[in-house]
Amino acid sequence: MEWKVESTGTPAKLLMSPVSWIRTKDLHILTSGPVKFTADDRFDWKHQPDSSDWSLRLTKSQVTDSGIYECQVNTDPKMNRKITLDIGFVPLRNSLYEDSDSSMTMVDDEGESPVRGETVTKILGKEEQFVKIGSTITFTCVIIIPGEPVSQVDWLKNGRQVSFQASRGGIIVSTEKSEGRATSRLILADVKPQDSGNYTCKPGNSKSHSIALVVIEGERTEAMQRHKNGGALRRIPVTQVCLIGALYLVYNSVVF
Numbered sequence: 001m002e003w004k005v006e007s008t009g010t011p012a013k014l015l016m017s018p019v020s021w022i023r024t025k026d027l028h029i030l031t032s033g034p035v036k037f038t039a040d041d042r043f044d045w046k047h048q049p050d051s052s053d054w055s056l057r058l059t060k061s062q063v064t065d066s067g068i069y070e071c072q073v074n075t076d077p078k079m080n081r082k083i084t085l086d087i088g089f090v091p092l093r094n095s096l097y098e099d100s101d102s103s104m105t106m107v108d109d110e111g112e113s114p115v116r117g118e119t120v121t122k123i124l125g126k127e128e129q130f131v132k133i134g135s136t137i138t139f140t141c142v143i144i145i146p147g148e149p150v151s152q153v154d155w156l157k158n159g160r161q162v163s164f165q166a167s168r169g170g171i172i173v174s175t176e177k178s179e180g181r182a183t184s185r186l187i188l189a190d191v192k193p194q195d196s197g198n199y200t201c202k203p204g205n206s207k208s209h210s211i212a213l214v215v216i217e218g219e220r221t222e223a224m225q226r227h228k229n230g231g232a233l234r235r236i237p238v239t240q241v242c243l244i245g246a247l248y249l250v251y252n253s254v255v256f
Contacts, residue, residue, distance in 0.1 A: 193216075
């Protein structure tokens with residue numbers, strides 16, 4: 001299991017600033033720049049010289065490793081990002097894929113069990129995602145093609161290819177490949193309403209998979225999420241609210 005930090009702003013600023021990884025449940029600094037502050041050999045860092053990529057790697061993960069981990073960059077103002085890690089035991093037949101170095105498995109959100117040997121393309125997470133304006137969102141696509149390498153992976157928005165060279169800026173596309181498997185990530189920084197739409201992960205030699213992104217104002221995000229989770233807030237018509245208020249005033253005038 002590996003987390004990767006990449007700059008979506010000014011790489012030069014990150015090159016000059018140490019990146020720290022912190023486990024928040026005990027406020028323990030795991031790494032800061034090239035220095036490791038934990039005696040736990042399962043944690044390690046990786047940094048490509050002259051780049052803004054910093055990775056925290058955890059091997060042989062355990063249920064007790066679950067919790068919130070924070071990446072901090074010592075810039076002015078300080079930048080940080082929190083990640084929630086939830087490790088559980090899942091029957092192998094329900095796993096989307098198995099990590100041979102870890103007891104953690106990635107699970108299909110619908111609980112479906114792809115057949116072993118079957119070609120799989122899956123963007124992890126809910127089919128419809130709501131995020132606040134100004135947030136940074138990462139889409140992670142897992143592709144499994146047994147017996148052959150995964151070819152080029154493209155990301156599309158509403159059917160058109162997403163390019164990190166677009167004038168919008170703040171776009172990162174990274175793909176890591178191994179034998180018969182690939183993990184591709186699309187990162188969008190400082191999202192705006194115009195970033196809403198259908199996003200598709202499309203391998204060159206496999207089926208594609210799409211999800212919907214909805215960018216909304218911050219105060220509406222929680223309500224929209226509750227609505228999607230089956231806990232929708234009931235909308236009361238304005239006329240009904242006015243009528244209730246009028247009855248309340250009449251009642252008070254009669255009583256007093």
